[in-house]
Amino acid sequence: MIALFYIAAIIAVIATVAVILQTNIVHGLLYLILSLLAVAVIFYVLGAPFAAVLEAIVYAGAIMVLFLFVIMMLNLGQHTRDQERSWLTPRGWIVPSLLAAVLLGQLVNVMSQIDHELIPAQIGVMEVSALLFGPYVLAVELASILLLAGLVAAYHLAKTK
Amino acid sequence: MIKLIVDTLLSQVRTLWLVFLKLFKKKDTVEYPDQQPYMFPRWRGRIILSRDPDGEERCVACNLCAVACPVDCIALQKGEMEDGRWYPEFFRINFSRCIMCGFCEEACPTNAIQLTPDFEMAEYIRQDMVWEKEDLLINGTGKYHDYNFYRVAGKQIEGKDKGEALNEAAPVDVRSLLP
Amino acid sequence: MSLEIGSFLSIGLILGVVIITAALLITVERRLLGFWQERLGPNRVGWFGSLQVVADMIKIFTKEDWVPPFADKFSFVIAPGIIMTVVLLSFAVIPFAPNIGVIDSNIGVLFILAMASLGAYSVMLGGLSSDNKYALLGSLRAAAQMVSYEVFMGISLLGVVALTGSFNMREIVESQADGWYIIPQFIGFVIFLIAGVAESHRLPFDIPEAEQEICAGYHTEYSGMKFGMFFVAEYIGLVLISSLITVLFFGGWLGPEFLPPILWFSIKAFAFIAFFILMRAAVPRPRYDQLMSYGWLFLLPLSLVNLLITGVIILSMQ
Numbered sequence: 325m326i327a328l329f330y331i332a333a334i335i336a337v338i339a340t341v342a343v344i345l346q347t348n349i350v351h352g353l354l355y356l357i358l359s360l361l362a363v364a365v366i367f368y369v370l371g372a373p374f375a376a377v378l379e380a381i382v383y384a385g386a387i388m389v390l391f392l393f394v395i396m397m398l399n400l401g402q403h404t405r406d407q408e409r410s411w412l413t414p415r416g417w418i419v420p421s422l423l424a425a426v427l428l429g430q431l432v433n434v435m436s437q438i439d440h441e442l443i444p445a446q447i448g449v450m451e452v453s454a455l456l457f458g459p460y461v462l463a464v465e466l467a468s469i470l471l472l473a474g475l476v477a478a479y480h481l482a483k484t485k
Numbered sequence: 486m487i488k489l490i491v492d493t494l495l496s497q498v499r500t501l502w503l504v505f506l507k508l509f510k511k512k513d514t515v516e517y518p519d520q521q522p523y524m525f526p527r528w529r530g531r532i533i534l535s536r537d538p539d540g541e542e543r544c545v546a547c548n549l550c551a552v553a554c555p556v557d558c559i560a561l562q563k564g565e566m567e568d569g570r571w572y573p574e575f576f577r578i579n580f581s582r583c584i585m586c587g588f589c590e591e592a593c594p595t596n597a598i599q600l601t602p603d604f605e606m607a608e609y610i611r612q613d614m615v616w617e618k619e620d621l622l623i624n625g626t627g628k629y630h631d632y633n634f635y636r637v638a639g640k641q642i643e644g645k646d647k648g649e650a651l652n653e654a655a656p657v658d659v660r661s662l663l664p
Numbered sequence: 665m666s667l668e669i670g671s672f673l674s675i676g677l678i679l680g681v682v683i684i685t686a687a688l689l690i691t692v693e694r695r696l697l698g699f700w701q702e703r704l705g706p707n708r709v710g711w712f713g714s715l716q717v718v719a720d721m722i723k724i725f726t727k728e729d730w731v732p733p734f735a736d737k738f739s740f741v742i743a744p745g746i747i748m749t750v751v752l753l754s755f756a757v758i759p760f761a762p763n764i765g766v767i768d769s770n771i772g773v774l775f776i777l778a779m780a781s782l783g784a785y786s787v788m789l790g791g792l793s794s795d796n797k798y799a800l801l802g803s804l805r806a807a808a809q810m811v812s813y814e815v816f817m818g819i820s821l822l823g824v825v826a827l828t829g830s831f832n833m834r835e836i837v838e839s840q841a842d843g844w845y846i847i848p849q850f851i852g853f854v855i856f857l858i859a860g861v862a863e864s865h866r867l868p869f870d871i872p873e874a875e876q877e878i879c880a881g882y883h884t885e886y887s888g889m890k891f892g893m894f895f896v897a898e899y900i901g902l903v904l905i906s907s908l909i910t911v912l913f914f915g916g917w918l919g920p921e922f923l924p925p926i927l928w929f930s931i932k933a934f935a936f937i938a939f940f941i942l943m944r945a946a947v948p949r950p951r952y953d954q955l956m957s958y959g960w961l962f963l964l965p966l967s968l969v970n971l972l973i974t975g976v977i978i979l980s981m982q
């Protein structure tokens with residue numbers, strides 16, 4: 325299991341870096357999907373199968389499909405690739421990556437102070453839903469109201485006069 | 486609204502059921518090589534050249550079929566026998582062009598060229614689709630059994646002078662004053 | 665080696681049987697379609713056309729495997745692989761019999777849904793990378809259709825899940841010992857059936873590949889074995905949907921004692937495969953906008969109401 329975790333983690337990191345460096349946008353998206361799936365595997369290894377599957381269904385399966393859908397509508401060709409490449413000059417990435425490195429340092433520092441068992445007990449669907457509709461029911465309701473508002477707005481935009 | 490939904494649903498179910506019942510119906514397929522389909526006598530298939538009841542070639546090389554052919558797939562060359570008959574020296578049909586329209590048969594004044602109910606003419610080599618007179622000519626009269634062109638036509642050949650054909654009036658004496 | 669869940673024998677058996685069934689379906693479908701159209705169908709090769717599969721295989725393997733020069737080679741090549749992998753992986757959680765299966769997972773139903781949603785990529789990438797207008801149109805249609813019908817597919821299943829109280833496929837089967845779920849969940853079953861056809865984009869919902877409108881849709885540019893993979897994956901998807909219906913609504917392997925469980929499962933699944941082929945023979949294809957409005961305006965409310973009523977009944981029974 326622990327080996328599985330490290331393999332998935334390495335894949336996730338490499339895929340995410342590839343998303344940034346990729347100039348072909350479809351390939352970039354593919355790497356993003358790969359990274360999401362790797363994260364789903366990590367969730368599974370960490371004992372959260374429900375979260376893992378939802379990651380695959382919602383993020384990899386639905387949201388990314390919509391991304392791809394939009395990309396299909398845009399007419400992307402060689403010129404966007406050149407544009408992407410021109411943005412990848414050192415002047416563009418040095419400062420953000422320095423800042424990110426600082427954040428990473430902090431994260432590693434914090435992580436090294438917690439000594440946790442890496443593999444906790446499995447948390448099934450039952451437990452997750454009991455928590456969601458028990459102590460956190462207010463948050464769930466608020467989130468659903470937010471989604472409803474989004475739905476109504478989308479309906480309004482799409483409605484033909 | 487409810488009625489519409491129920492009707493639509495029922496109509497789909499009915500469609501499925503009726504199509505399912507076809508499983509037990511007699512099939513329309515004719516299993517061709519094992520089971521020969523009935524070919525109608527006037528089917529327009531492979532072309533032949535026929536002979537008259539006396540066993541002579543009917544074709545008189547008049548070229549009418551070649552002219553009538555919409556895809557120009559007939560080629561022939563006129564020849565003449567000692568007795569005055571005309572005949573095709575060669576007669577060539579390119580079946581890879583022929584569209585089996587039957588115009589040649591309609592144009593032919595002698596019933597020589599005829600279409601037959603045979604459609605099995607596939608070849609592996611395209612050149613084999615060009616048929617010469619030896620391939621086309623049959624030893625029979627085809628669909629019209631007792632028609633003989635030279636017996637009814639006014640053309641003069643050895644053994645049959647002008648005016649001697651069937652139903653033919655004697656030739657007009659152009660030197661007489663009578664009509 | 666014994667036949668138990670997760671043993672190599674079991675896994676090999678499932679893989680072999682699924683792929684062989686899918687291949688055989690090519691012939692079976694053509695024959696059945698023929699019968700339903702008052703024809704005979706292919707019956708020349710072998711005994712009653714049984715070797716037609718072999719002939720088709722030889723043909724498809726020896727065809728030129730061509731990648732168009734204008735295509736995005738990477739996406740073009742992996743697209744058929746994705747769908748093949750995804751449909752075959754879905755069989756991992758299907759319980760074929762008490763002792764035959766790959767894994768006994770607590771999230772079986774969700775796993776199937778996840779795989780179904782990943783299957784959309786194959787179709788979309790295939791169309792997008794072909795750089796062909798018909799392919800692009802096909803994959804646009806496919807994306808919209810698959811994303812929408814996933815929603816109803818998921819919601820229509822939830823009635824069954826709520827009745828069982830588990831996402832585990834084996835528990836779903838076992839809890840049907842005294843009554844199949846087709847009776848309490850009839851509406852759920854109908855919605856699942858329709859969504860399943862749309863999800864595996866078979867006729868009458870083969871809008872992404874509608875030959876008469878857009879050539880062959882997303883696989884216009886595919887040939888040889890890459891096309892063959894799309895083709896076989898469609899049949900595997902058909903087997904998958906039939907098995908799912910069997911498991912979720914028709915009691916899986918359950919049945920009277922005189923036949924072994926696996927046979928019961930196969931009989932039920934095959935009945936559904938035949939039903940799908942019948943649908944192909946009988947029902948015409950809807951228009952694209954009809955499909956969409958039918959889904960969102962009719963199936964979605966219906967499945968939500970179905971779920972709501974199921975919930976109310978379960979609560980009041982407690």
Ligand code: SF4
Binds near residue numbers: 554557582584589590
């Ligand atoms: S059948 Fe028609 S196309 Fe064929 S040779 Fe006769 S005239 Fe020409």
Ligand code: SF4
Binds near residue numbers: 593594
């Ligand atoms: S086949 Fe008939 S139409 Fe053709 S050249 Fe001979 S006589 Fe004339």
